[in-house]
Amino acid sequence: MTNSIEDIEDADCILIIGSNTFEQHPLIARRVVKAKDKGAKIIVIDPRKTMTAKQADLYLQIVPGTNVALINAMMHVIIKEGLIDEEFIKNRTKGFEELKKVVEKYTPEYASKICKVDKDLIVEAARVYGSAKRASILYCMGVTQFTHGVDNVKSCCNLALITGNIGKRGTGVNPLRGQNNVQGACDMGALPDVFPGYQKVNVAYEKFEEIWGVELNHEMGLTIPEMIKKAGKEIKFLYIMGENPMVSDPDIKHVEKALKSLDFLVVQDIFLTETAELADIVLPAACWAEKEGTFTNTERRVQLIRKAVNPPGEALEDWVIIKKLAEKLDYGDKFNYKSPKDIFEEIRKVTPQYAGITYERLGVDGIHWPCPNETHPGTPILHVEKFLTQDDLGRIFPIEYKNPAELPDDEYPFILTTGRIIFHYHTGTMTRRSKHMINEINDGFVEINPKDAKKLGIKNNDLVKVSSRRGGVAVKAKITENIKEGVVFMPFHFAETAANLLTNPAIDPYCKIPEFKVCAVKIEKL
Amino acid sequence: MSFKIVHTICPYCGTGCGINLVVKDDKVVGTYPLKRHPINEGKVCIKGNYCYEFIHREDRLKKPLIKKNGQFVETTWDKALSLIAEKLKEHNPEEIGFFSSARCTNEDNYILQKFARVILKTNNIDHCARL
Ligand code: SF4
Numbered sequence: 001m002t003n004s005i006e007d008i009e010d011a012d013c014i015l016i017i018g019s020n021t022f023e024q025h026p027l028i029a030r031r032v033v034k035a036k037d038k039g040a041k042i043i044v045i046d047p048r049k050t051m052t053a054k055q056a057d058l059y060l061q062i063v064p065g066t067n068v069a070l071i072n073a074m075m076h077v078i079i080k081e082g083l084i085d086e087e088f089i090k091n092r093t094k095g096f097e098e099l100k101k102v103v104e105k106y107t108p109e110y111a112s113k114i115c116k117v118d119k120d121l122i123v124e125a126a127r128v129y130g131s132a133k134r135a136s137i138l139y140c141m142g143v144t145q146f147t148h149g150v151d152n153v154k155s156c157c158n159l160a161l162i163t164g165n166i167g168k169r170g171t172g173v174n175p176l177r178g179q180n181n182v183q184g185a186c187d188m189g190a191l192p193d194v195f196p197g198y199q200k201v202n203v204a205y206e207k208f209e210e211i212w213g214v215e216l217n218h219e220m221g222l223t224i225p226e227m228i229k230k231a232g233k234e235i236k237f238l239y240i241m242g243e244n245p246m247v248s249d250p251d252i253k254h255v256e257k258a259l260k261s262l263d264f265l266v267v268q269d270i271f272l273t274e275t276a277e278l279a280d281i282v283l284p285a286a287c288w289a290e291k292e293g294t295f296t297n298t299e300r301r302v303q304l305i306r307k308a309v310n311p312p313g314e315a316l317e318d319w320v321i322i323k324k325l326a327e328k329l330d331y332g333d334k335f336n337y338k339s340p341k342d343i344f345e346e347i348r349k350v351t352p353q354y355a356g357i358t359y360e361r362l363g364v365d366g367i368h369w370p371c372p373n374e375t376h377p378g379t380p381i382l383h384v385e386k387f388l389t390q391d392d393l394g395r396i397f398p399i400e401y402k403n404p405a406e407l408p409d410d411e412y413p414f415i416l417t418t419g420r421i422i423f424h425y426h427t428g429t430m431t432r433r434s435k436h437m438i439n440e441i442n443d444g445f446v447e448i449n450p451k452d453a454k455k456l457g458i459k460n461n462d463l464v465k466v467s468s469r470r471g472g473v474a475v476k477a478k479i480t481e482n483i484k485e486g487v488v489f490m491p492f493h494f495a496e497t498a499a500n501l502l503t504n505p506a507i508d509p510y511c512k513i514p515e516f517k518v519c520a521v522k523i524e525k526l
Numbered sequence: 527m528s529f530k531i532v533h534t535i536c537p538y539c540g541t542g543c544g545i546n547l548v549v550k551d552d553k554v555v556g557t558y559p560l561k562r563h564p565i566n567e568g569k570v571c572i573k574g575n576y577c578y579e580f581i582h583r584e585d586r587l588k589k590p591l592i593k594k595n596g597q598f599v600e601t602t603w604d605k606a607l608s609l610i611a612e613k614l615k616e617h618n619p620e621e622i623g624f625f626s627s628a629r630c631t632n633e634d635n636y637i638l639q640k641f642a643r644v645i646l647k648t649n650n651i652d653h654c655a656r657l
Contacts (some may be wrong), residue, residue: 005541005565006564006565024539025539025541026541026571027543027565027570027571030566030569034586044596061608073624088560120558120592122610127646140635142606146538161601176541177540177631178539178540179538179539179540179541179654180535180536180537180538180539180540180542180546180628180629181540181627181628181629181630181635182540182628182653182654183540184631184632184635185627185630185632185635185653186653187632188632188636188639189635189636190626190627190638190639190651190652190653191651191652192634192650192651193649201649205610208643210646212640212643214644215647216643216647217619217647218651219647219649219650221648221650221652222623222650222652223652224625224652224653226656227623227625227652229652231533234621235622235623235650236617236621237613237621237622238623238624239623239624239625240624241624241625241626241634241638242626242629242630243625243653243654245618245625247634250527261530262614263615263617266610268560269537269587270586270587271585272585272587272591276587278594281590281591281592281593281609282587282590282591282592282598283587283607283611284586284587284588285587285591286585287580287581288534288535288545288629288631289532289537289554290581291532291631293632293634294631294632294633295535295542295632296542296544296632297540297541297542297565298540298541299542301542301565302632303535303542303544304534305534305631306532307532308532308549308552309545309553309581310552311551312582313589314587314589314603315586315587315589316603317634317639318630318631318634319631319634319637322634322637322638322641324607325607325611325636325641328608328611329611329614334640334644335637335640335641339552340631340633343637344632344633346636347632347636364533364562388551415655426530426598431556457602467611469538478550485548489600
């Protein structure tokens with residue numbers, strides 16, 4: 001997030017795109033409610049009429065995958081009606097004229113045909129966002145999980161930049177992370193192209209060779225979708241710590257085949273997950289309540305977690321397992337840590353954003369990175385005076401709308417979009433072992449619009465088969481007005497009715513996110 | 527009987543709410559609001575409220591397991607780690623890949639990426655941020 005969770009309260013307009021904030025991030029939604037109580041207008045863009053959409057002043061039920069067309073049209077209106085922030089554009093940004101040219105053709109009428117949203121609603125949304133003093137954008141996987149996910153994010157940034165909605169309280173472009181430490185895992189360089197602190201492997205390798213005292217490989221590595229694709233061929237050994245790709249990844253049949261074709265698979269986890277079942281060796285890990293360390297939340301706040309109880313049996317903290325394995329490989333001297341705090345001290349040394357953070361300083365409140373030195377208070381709001389570019393200017397990138405990789409056709413006439421529901425977390429490894437959560441709901445379902453259901457002769461709770469070019473799943477139908485005509489929705493938490501047997505592994509060429517939010521399916525009554 | 531309250535962070539979504547765990551005789555038995563936390567000010571959602579329920583489940587992994595003829599059997603840490611080390615040495619760096627985790631701590635993620643880069647000389651490391 002460019003801004004903090006707390007300052008959302010100060011927004012006059014909150015634009016929520018592809019995020020079911022009220023179900024997925026309830027304690028962020030609480031700030032949205034507070035802003036609304038103070039008079040803020042809420043705009044929600046989502047193909048599903050979610051709990052969040054029901055709270056909106058303006059709700060735009062969009063065809064999945066058409067965000068760019070919609071945002072371009074909003075910018076078209078904002079420019080035409082003079083709602084841009086000229087001062088901000090002039091002093092702080094670069095690229096506005098090019099953007100202006102590109103959005104010229106995105107009239108509300110034009111976008112309305114692509115997005116299937118009423119043109120007057122588009123105009124109204126543009127006016128409400130464009131005329132707000134402070135407007136905040138919140139987004140989630142409904143923006144990123146597309147083959148054009150990066151374009152979607154850039155579009156959101158463009159909208160904020162041309163209206164000067166960045167660098168102040170109650171503004172910003174704010175991705176809401178689904179898992180507790182996605183931000184931290186990225187910060188720590190658990191990515192194929194960067195070392196800790198987003199330092200490129202092909203640029204910063206000399207620095208890290210010096211710090212770690214070894215020669216390093218400075219060619220970019222493979223992403224998870226690429227490793228799975230190459231498994232059994234170029235990739236022969238996988239070491240999986242705390243992930244469950246057998247439920248979370250697109251096209252599970254393919255994932256299973258890939259993992260089975262490896263020479264050797266190690267899985268380190270707290271339960272025998274669907275992925276661990278396929279392993280040659282399974283290592284028992286401590287869970288979060290059994291260890292110390294830090295998590296970095298979606299607003300870049302680094303926070304301490306504390307050990308409450310001992311791990312069961314012989315389970316060990318993840319870092320201890322890796323340290324022991326390093327010792328076995330005669331690298332004990334480079335992994336000579338006695339505690340998570342020792343590791344954190346090294347993190348501070350190599351990660352400029354974390355340099356000023358210490359365990360002692362974290363206390364209960366935590367600290368927002370970047371925090372360059374020990375007297376720096378941390379940075380709840382980014383880009384206040386300048387952007388992190390060489391010339392300090394924010395970049396506006398003109399973006400053209402492109403179709404998703406797989407569109408509905410005669411054989412597969414529906415768009416399937418996938419997501420989460422409030423009672424479960426990711427692949428369900430933890431929540432599906434929680435009594436209160438499974439009492440709420442423990443089965444998958446597919447949401448179908450009543451008009452579509454009527455055409456197919458399907459009634460509520462009927463068993464239906466949903467199939468794509470990759471596989472089929474039998475699942476209960478839930479007939480609801482909440483889903484747009486022509487679109488169906490499935491949650492991905494449930495391994496027995498896994499939505500990811502159907503999804504398309506096509507990925508964004510830049511950030512390699514798979515297109516979970518759009519694939520073509522057909523529906524048959526069973 | 528021993529009883530304590532431990533302040534920590536919710537393990538689920540990226541909001542990062544502060545939460546107190548109620549610990550009785552080395553078992554987490556409940557959660558308790560942490561009112562002075564700046565993000566959630568003592569409030570949590572239903573997932574956060576019951577976030578402790580999986581901790582002491584019987585099916586938690588307790589020993590390293592090794593697959594023999596398609597079946598898992600328990601083994602010792604020393605045997606498990608030696609076998610992994612041996613198998614790692616048998617492969618070229620570009621044949622090996624690591625999945626790190628958005629559920630693990632910064633320290634866990636840091637040490638795994640360092641392990642991959644320093645010992646195996648590979649940048650084949652990623653986590654499920656995209657998923
Ligand atoms: S309590 Fe709910 S909103 Fe807060 S971090 Fe946990 S899951 Fe997220």
